[in-house]
Amino acid sequence: MRHKYCVLIASFLCVSSTLPMRGQNIDFKVYSNPKVQEASNYKSANIYQKDALLFVDLLKECHPCFSHGLIPPVDLDSLQRVAYRWAATCPSAVKLSAYLESIAALLHDGHTTLIPNINMNLIYPFLLFNDGRSFYLQGVNQEFRSFLGKQVSLINGHSIGDVINGFRPLISSDNEAYFLDKVIRIDMPSYSMWQGHPYCQADSTLRFTFSDGSELTMHPVSRNKLHLVLAQGSKRQNTMRQNSKQPFLYRIDSIRSICYLQFDQCIDQSSIRVQYRMGATGPLDDALERRLARIPRFDSFLKGMFQDIKEKGIKTLVIDVRNNKGGDSRLCNVLLSWLKPIEQVHFWTSSIRFSNLWMQHYPVLANEYKQEFAKAHLPLKVGALYDNTFLSRLNKNEENDTQKMEDDLFVLNKDSDSVFKGTIIFIQNQRTYSSAGLLLTAAADNHIGSIIGSGSSYTPCSYGDLLGWILPNTKIRGTVSCKMFYRPDKSKCGASSLMPDVLLSPNWESILNADDLCWEWIVKTKY
Numbered sequence: 001m002r003h004k005y006c007v008l009i010a011s012f013l014c015v016s017s018t019l020p021m022r023g024q025n026i027d028f029k030v031y032s033n034p035k036v037q038e039a040s041n042y043k044s045a046n047i048y049q050k051d052a053l054l055f056v057d058l059l060k061e062c063h064p065c066f067s068h069g070l071i072p073p074v075d076l077d078s079l080q081r082v083a084y085r086w087a088a089t090c091p092s093a094v095k096l097s098a099y100l101e102s103i104a105a106l107l108h109d110g111h112t113t114l115i116p117n118i119n120m121n122l123i124y125p126f127l128l129f130n131d132g133r134s135f136y137l138q139g140v141n142q143e144f145r146s147f148l149g150k151q152v153s154l155i156n157g158h159s160i161g162d163v164i165n166g167f168r169p170l171i172s173s174d175n176e177a178y179f180l181d182k183v184i185r186i187d188m189p190s191y192s193m194w195q196g197h198p199y200c201q202a203d204s205t206l207r208f209t210f211s212d213g214s215e216l217t218m219h220p221v222s223r224n225k226l227h228l229v230l231a232q233g234s235k236r237q238n239t240m241r242q243n244s245k246q247p248f249l250y251r252i253d254s255i256r257s258i259c260y261l262q263f264d265q266c267i268d269q270s271s272i273r274v275q276y277r278m279g280a281t282g283p284l285d286d287a288l289e290r291r292l293a294r295i296p297r298f299d300s301f302l303k304g305m306f307q308d309i310k311e312k313g314i315k316t317l318v319i320d321v322r323n324n325k326g327g328d329s330r331l332c333n334v335l336l337s338w339l340k341p342i343e344q345v346h347f348w349t350s351s352i353r354f355s356n357l358w359m360q361h362y363p364v365l366a367n368e369y370k371q372e373f374a375k376a377h378l379p380l381k382v383g384a385l386y387d388n389t390f391l392s393r394l395n396k397n398e399e400n401d402t403q404k405m406e407d408d409l410f411v412l413n414k415d416s417d418s419v420f421k422g423t424i425i426f427i428q429n430q431r432t433y434s435s436a437g438l439l440l441t442a443a444a445d446n447h448i449g450s451i452i453g454s455g456s457s458y459t460p461c462s463y464g465d466l467l468g469w470i471l472p473n474t475k476i477r478g479t480v481s482c483k484m485f486y487r488p489d490k491s492k493c494g495a496s497s498l499m500p501d502v503l504l505s506p507n508w509e510s511i512l513n514a515d516d517l518c519w520e521w522i523v524k525t526k527y
Contacts, residue, residue, distance in 0.1 A: 031470065046087070059076060114476060127185075130180060144218065252308065263335075315422045315423060320518075333410065339419065352483050445492070455500070458498070
């Protein structure tokens with residue numbers, strides 16, 4: 001049965017699966033810069049050249065890696081000149097979007113990306129599985145089921161490795177795990193994504209060649225003709241994990257003395273409330289307040305869960321964040337406060353880059369910062385990167401409405417006697433991302449429990465906190481990060497991925513048998 005508050009959350013967070021991060025409601029603002037738009041090369045340009053100039057300027061003005069005083073990862077001025085010349089003969093907004101995505105991909109930031117113009121009604125009816133060595137046909141339309149489970153060698157006469165590499169300029173990603181997961185799950189079945197691929201056939205067919213020499217040719221089909229059958233076991237071995245639309249839930253196995261926290265999204269009533277508050281110009285109306293009241297708060301949920309754990313004498317806490325694409329990291333702070341005395345927890349830190357686009361998105365918060373800077377007789381420099389510890393010191397002697405509200409909405413556990421003292425096990429996979437990745441990185445650096453599963457698709461020190469934008473001439477949309485997040489142990493910021501303590505990546509046999517290797521390891525190791 002679908003819980004009522006799941007429907008409510010869906011109504012608040014109507015987010016396309018093509019967005020870089022689920023769990024965050026993206027508001028798109030038209031990007032402009034008079035300095036660019038009043039220049040002669042802009043005025044004489046075609047619409048594609050104009051938006052190419054604005055896009056590169058957007059990165060320069062908004063993304064943290066181009067802040068004053070930092071060494072930029074790429075030469076944007078050179079890229080802007082090349083993009084301007086290329087766009088002189090650009091045939092369409094679709095081609096421009098793909099070109100601009102290739103620029104964004106150079107930043108290795110999965111949050112900074114373009115929203116592709118996807119034809120959601122045309123899909124190639126297949127799904128691949130990669131075990132790190134080989135690719136298998138895990139899903140296919142009913143009429144091709146005789147090919148199900150075969151190992152794929154070639155697509156359109158090219159090695160599957162070369163085919164996947166052909167998608168690299170089209171995808172912004174933090175690391176290799178993120179790239180592969182997105183290509184295989186989202187981009188390869190998409191008809192629209194293949195249109196910019198170097199190995200796309202003129203008739204849009206895909207020809208699969210399998211290791212046994214057999215071949216399968218398929219065309220894109222409309223969504224109503226998609227009847228995918230999967231090569232996987234029907235009986236799940238892990239009955240603790242549920243197919244649920246709830247952002248978080250828990251179950252207790254009293255026999256094994258395990259509490260299983262399934263943390264699927266970093267979203268709750270408080271995070272939605274703050275999101276509205278930061279962009280709103282007035283109080284929330286009564287109707288919205290009533291709707292919000294029906295969505296659970298994570299801090300209240302955790303308080304009840306840990307009380308249940310205490311009463312039942314549970315010895316092991318499993319925190320499963322597989323497929324958690326993030327949301328609001330303040331929920332993760334609340335969870336950490338129940339796992340280690342709050343005064344001993346070293347949290348991640350962040351820096352924010354103030355830009356005109358950021359101020360458009362958060363006018364209330366921007367006004368508060370301006371007032372605090374003015375009281376301190378300091379200029380608020382647009383384009384500068386400000387460390388959060390500096391911002392905290394700036395307003396420590398002032399009553400800050402936003403901070404007070406957040407303290408009331410994300411209540412930390414400050415009772416060290418209530419901290420869970422048993423065994424803690426985190427589970428991650430390649431679809432654990434953003435705020436959920438911050439949680440596991442903080443757990444690792446604070447020596448809280450152990451992590452099992454696959455390598456992460458997030459970079460432990462990463463960019464985030466999205467700003468949505470629209471280019472005015474072509475209406476191309478996308479997102480750009482405005483923050484840099486640093487793990488508690490900054491000496492490890494060079495790592496491209498957070499590797500688990502115990503590497504347990506799914507293999508083809510586990511897919512066929514519906515085995516959950518992580519749950520099996522927990523049961524066998526602990527019991």
